[in-house]
Amino acid sequence: MTNPTEPTQTQPKLARTLTRDLGQLEGQMVKLQGFVHARRDLGGVQFVVLRDKTGLAQCVGSHLSLPLPESSVEILGTVKAHKKAPGGYEVQVESMKVLSAATQASPLEIPKMEWNVNPETMLDYRYVSLRGLRERAALKVQGEIVYAFHTYLRSQGFTEISTPKIVSAGAEGGANLFKLDYFGEQAYLAQSPQLYKQIMVGVFERVYEVAPVYRAEEHATSRHLNEYLSLDVEMGFIDDEDDVMELETGFLSFAMERLGESCAAEFELLGASIPKVPQRIPRITLMDARALVTEKFGHQVGGKDLDPEAERLLCQHYAETEGSDFVFVTKYPRAARPFYTHADHQEDGSLNPDLTRGFDLLFRGIEITSGGQRIHDHAMLMESIDAYKMNREAMSGYSEVFKYGMPPHGGFAIGAERLTAKLLGIANVRYARAFPRDRNRLTP
Amino acid sequence: MTNPTEPTQTQPKLARTLTRDLGQLEGQMVKLQGFVHARRDLGGVQFVVLRDKTGLAQCVGSHLSLPLPESSVEILGTVKAHKKAPGGYEVQVESMKVLSAATQASPLEIPKMEWNVNPETMLDYRYVSLRGLRERAALKVQGEIVYAFHTYLRSQGFTEISTPKIVSAGAEGGANLFKLDYFGEQAYLAQSPQLYKQIMVGVFERVYEVAPVYRAEEHATSRHLNEYLSLDVEMGFIDDEDDVMELETGFLSFAMERLGESCAAEFELLGASIPKVPQRIPRITLMDARALVTEKFGHQVGGKDLDPEAERLLCQHYAETEGSDFVFVTKYPRAARPFYTHADHQEDGSLNPDLTRGFDLLFRGIEITSGGQRIHDHAMLMESIDAYKMNREAMSGYSEVFKYGMPPHGGFAIGAERLTAKLLGIANVRYARAFPRDRNRLTP
Structure with a gap:
């Protein structure tokens, strides 16, 4: 029972348009929703740069009363081509409704933030600094990596x-x-799902x-967090750690392809490039890797593993000689691996007491994965616990x-923030996590 | 440089076949890998029921030396039609290799376990009891629900x-x-990502x-866990809580359809049915719901919410009258909701001091979701904190x-284990979690 003499609504029920789609809607009336990213009042004319989750849109109108930056607004207007506007289009505003006004100026000027400018301030005000285009790009890329992890592993x-x-x-x-009081008992926060994912191999084989x-x-x-997102894999019925490395290679290929499709703008914004994953990532044993960085670069490697400088040099070598941003370092010595790592075999088929089937994956100068075959034999595990x-x-x-008959199995873990940071050239892993926890930071 | 006079391998390099695919391979040689689910030695002939992640296969051979149940084995053999075998096929064993022998009998007879038989024992030996077909079916269904959550929300x-x-x-x-010592500071384990998901609405709008x-x-x-998997949603630029309920309805429809495709066997095994999700899930205000269970069933509801019996009766009502396993209970009183819940509007447009835009979703007699619109206005939030x-x-x-201009927003959270348990008719939510934590249980 509509009454034709009723006044028409000033805000017609129009579906929301996202800023990324403006180019397809030239000449049409659209409804945008988002945040006031920037604003400028030239007297007779006002500019608002509206930010939504897909990008920015320049909006221009007259007699607009401009709310503080970061206010949420809804804008009705017409799309016009405009070469100087971001994306090549602007919206000529017919009306602007403030959905939620900012009540004070943001402590950070969102459009002017840069990486590493006042890093502690950026973290103190993380609840607004994350709205910055570069900051949110990092977390979007991470979300895509995680979704690729789900999709690939299910396949x-x-x-x-x-x-x-x-x-x-x-x-x-x-x-x-970290210690915890659990109803009067001493408990801890898990460092890794290692034990549990191994148990679950007995249930689902691949988890x-x-x-x-x-x-x-x-x-x-700059490379550690006290709380981080771990992408964990464990697979049963393997021949050896090669099966695990092949699976990880497949995942990385898939993930980088997906990032190319969904995050090209984010990589461009951050001046980063999406790496090509070779069909077979180069492999080198730890012993050979240590010798290589000494011989080629004159770097003496301390400890039993690779030190950060050796990781950097080894990656430089494979980037130069094979054009690969990735390298697997294999056959870690027992002394550099946890007790559950499976021993390697010697040429005569017997177990090597000194070498394991553990590997690391290095990417652009840093370790992003530890993995390997695990011990599945109970007697061997007991010996290792004693050793x-x-x-x-x-x-x-x-x-x-x-x-109870655990099959031969192995797996790996990737730190999501470290991979994201290295992909995007973010110097400190804390900026690849929404709300990082570190020695001095429990808030926000 | 292969040498044609080399002896052929006794185990040719054959790709692994999963038990679910046997029906397509009649007459062919296959390689199966899995666990010895059951075994029987009739002297001249031996039976092994092999269990892999996709099901069971009856394997029959002679002169087989049978390892203990739960041992991991690899079987080479030929697929034959056999009416009495599970799935209608059996494998005539040519060779069986023990990949990893169980070294003692399992404390639980995996093929004979039933729900609720020695529940504490089932949990004490969770690392083997999870291998049971019913136990793992519950966790598989939960994995599918979670993946549907990812897929639907991304869409x-x-x-x-x-x-x-x-x-x-x-x-x-x-x-x-739960309290925690964080480098000398008092910290806690998060009860919910509520604050953080709201902040992230300012970044990605929908998270x-x-x-x-x-x-x-x-x-x-039987309905609480001390650690559970929360499926959390928060969305910005909503009109009111209806948008949130519509999104949840969409997710549930999608998830139930997916379960029908991927988990029909698991539902059948557990004697459970996949519910139909109505295009519009019935809605009733809390006040009307309380009145209804009193008038129709004579049940006096205590407190300000619904008690467990009232939840059960209300669900019974909607199952009988509308054939729906789901019902949204809306407009919760302020006293029954957290401080961040948005007030409802009265007919004159002013805010109602007593009612909120909070809702619950009931399913088969129990609440599986709390949700609602949240306060986005700073002044209103301050008043609520005071109140x-x-x-x-x-x-x-x-x-x-x-x-800083938070847009109108709302969201919900689903407890994954509780939804799984109700879907599958599992009486205690602990059996819908791999390694539950409760008042008395910190292991395994």
Whole structure:
């Protein structure tokens, strides 16, 4: 029963248009919604740059009362081609409604923020600094990587699992654990889902998990976080660690292709390039890698692993000689790997007491993955627990399942923030996490 | 440089066949890998029921040395039609290789386990009991629900986020929090990503998260867990809570359709049915719902909400009258909702001090979702914090962002385990989580 003499509404029910779609709507009336990214009042004419999740749109009108930046607004207007506007179009405003007014000026000028300008301030005001185009681009890219992880692994027959983060003991042996009171019992935050993903191989054969993990490391570096998002994989019925490396190569190829489709604008904004993943990522044993950086670059490598400089040089070598941003470092010595890592075989078929089937993946100068084949034989696991001078009793919650026919298996874990940071050239991994936790930061 | 006189391998390099595909391979040689689910030695002939992630296969051979149940094996053999075998086919074994022998008998007979038989024992030995067909079916269904959540929300323009689980204060006000020492500071495990998902609406407009949350509830019930997987959504630029309920309806339709495609066997195994999601899920205000269960069923409802019996009766009503397993209960009173819930409007357009835009979704007799529109106006939020007798200072980490133009927004959260349990008719929510944590259980 509509009454034809009723006044027409000033804001007709129009579906929302996203700024990225303006180019297809020239001459048409559109409804935009978003945030006041920037504004300028030239007296007779006002400009508003509206920001929505897909980009920016220049809007121009007259007699507009401009709210503070970051206010949420709804704009009705007509799309016109305009060479100087971002994207080549602007919206001539018919009306602007303030949906939610900012009540004070933002502590950071969102359009003018730059990486590494006042980094602590950027983190203190993370709840607004994340609205910056570069900041949110990093998190969007990370979201795409995670979704590619889901999609690819499911296509390979993996089942997603959810394992406890409150645990009674640490999977890696006990150092660097956050302690927790669990109804009067001592508990810890899980450093990794290692034990649980291995158990789940006995259930679903191929499993993965995307979840936070915790490291109570005291030191503050540009590559560590105390809470980070771990992309974890574990697969059963493998021949050896090659199967694991092949799976990871497949995932990375798939993910980089997806990023090319969905995040080209974000990479361009950040001046970063999407790496090509070779069909076979170069592989080098740790021993050969140490020799290579000494011989080619004169760098003496300390410790039993690669130090950060050696990682950088090794990656430089493979970028120069094979054009690869990735390299697998294989056959880690036992002393540099956790107790559950499977020993490598010697030429005569017997187990090598010194070398393992553990590997790292380096990318653009830094380790982004640890992985390997795990011990599946109960007797071998017991020997390893003894050799690492660990307590059989304390590890029984872990070791018990290996009495029940665990198949040969292996897996890997990728730190989502570290991969994102290296992909985008972000110097500090904290900027690849929405609300990072570090030694001095528990808020926001 | 192959040498034609070399002996042929006894185990030719054959790709693995999954048990679900046997029906397409009659007469062919296949390689199966899996666990010894059951075994039987009739002297001249031996039977092995092999279990892999896709099902069971009866394998029959002679002179087989049978390893303990749960051992991992690889079987080469020929597929034959056999009416009495599960699936209608059996494999005539040519050779069987033990990949990993169980070294002792399983504490639970996997093929004979039933729901609710020795529930505590089932949880004590979770690392093997999860291999049971019914147990793993529950977790597979949950994995499918979670993947449907990712897929559907991305199709609706949502971005996945990862927010901190170590926080400085509770989002719901402070009760039921696990305490943590964070480098000498008092910290808590997050009860919900509420604050953070709201902040992220200012960044990506539409966001979701799949992550564990924590409730330090002392009481043990069949519907609560101390750690559970929360499926969280928050969306900006909404008109009101109807937009949120429509989105949730869309997700549920999509998820149930997906389950029909991928998990029909699991529902059949558990004797459960996949519900139809009506295009418009019935809605009733809380006040009307309370009146209805009193008038129709004579049940007096205590408190300000619905009690468990009222939830059951209300669901019974909608199943009988509208054939719907779902019902939205809307317009919750302020006293039954958290401080951040948006007030409802009265007929004259002013805010109603007593009613909110909060809703619950009930499914088969139990609440599986809380949701609603949130307060986006800073002044209104301050008034609400005062009205709830909360401390403005303590809440400033939450309230600060509302000074910067937060758009009208709302969202919901679904407990993944509770939804899974109700879908499958699992009486206790603990059996819908791989490794549940409760008042008395911190292991395995």
